[in-house]
Amino acid sequence: MRLPLLAAALLAAAPALADLPDLGGRAVTVVTENAYPPLQFIDASGAAVGWEYDAMTAIAKRLHLTVSYEHSSWDAMIPAVSAGQFDIGMTGITIRDDRKEAVDFSRPYMRSEMVMLVRGDESRFSDAASFAANPDLLMAAQPGTTPFYVGVYDVLDGNEANPRIRMFETFGAGVAALRAGDVDLVLTDGTAGEGYVAASEGALKIVGEKLGTEDFGFIFPKGSDLVAPVDAAIAEMQADGTLAALTKKWFLDYKLGE
Known part of the structure; x- marks a missing residue:
């Protein structure tokens, strides 16, 4: 990987260091x-x-x-x-x-880039535009997270109630739904995305261009x-x-x- x-x-380069406090x-x-x-x-x-x-x-x-x-x-x-x-x-x-x-x-x-996580055999779309163009495709997201807002405003139409976004309590539940075929896309930073791809033995992959960066x-x-x-x-x-x-x-x- x-x-x-x-x-x-x-x-970025770390600033000059001072003695750390003893708490x-x-x-x-x-x-x-x-x-x-x-x-x-x-x-x-x-x-x-x-x-x-x-x-x-x-x-x-x-x-x-x-x-x-x-x-x-x-x-x-x-x-x-x-x-x-x-x-x-x-x-x-x-x-x-x-x-x-x-x-x-x-x-x-830590800094990460947002990526599009899909099933390994996905061929219906290859980027954000082609995902958005197919109304049958669904996205998983946790409400209130950066992937949710990127999905709403950078991938879809800006409607936070868009029925194409299926809500899940945890990120892992969204990935499980993706693997089961219940949704077609999970937006995530490269942190989790690359980890899940590496562990999936080909069941998952990342497609498209990066959708921006975020600092944790x-x-x-x-x-x-x-x-x-x-x-x-x-x-x-x-x-x-x-x-x-x-x-x-x-x-x-x-x-x-x-």
Whole structure:
């Protein structure tokens, strides 16, 4: 599998590093969906694993945090973090201005490109325009996500109630519907898309041109004093190669389903 754009993962040269603060074992609760491989998911043994878990472990070690994890659905996560129910949220969350009204973001830790994930034998369309032109074709999406909005405004007609978009609670459920033939397209960033293609043994593929880029960040309640320390830790991890090593582990070496 080729290294995705996001897997280059350094985004830009890291700023000059300052000494990281010692947070003295401070207890922090991180909420995640566990449904977005290889960022975070439940593996075949039942363990919660992924790129973001490893990154958070490294951040906690550098800042001397004591981390515990909770699970949330995607649609409840941003409101829950905004309300202060959790200290940090992680689930491949795209940094967007509208979301900044509810939560604070860390600096970007990863960049991805949006791609079109289809069945391996798909021949009815090969890009966004040919998908949009066939009214019989259906798209899976999670409401409120970047793929949903890209599907509505960049692929289809701008109608958020378009019946060609079938809603699913998790990204994995949408992919399962794609494989079963219930929908014909899943829009996703290269993060999950390339991971699913690599694990599918030809059952899935990516078609068409990239539909744009997005930066991922961790989220915090507004005004959180954790943002600056976490930003400093991310910058250090970009500079010393830790993020690149995690990307190699999860995007090149790891095989989903093993």
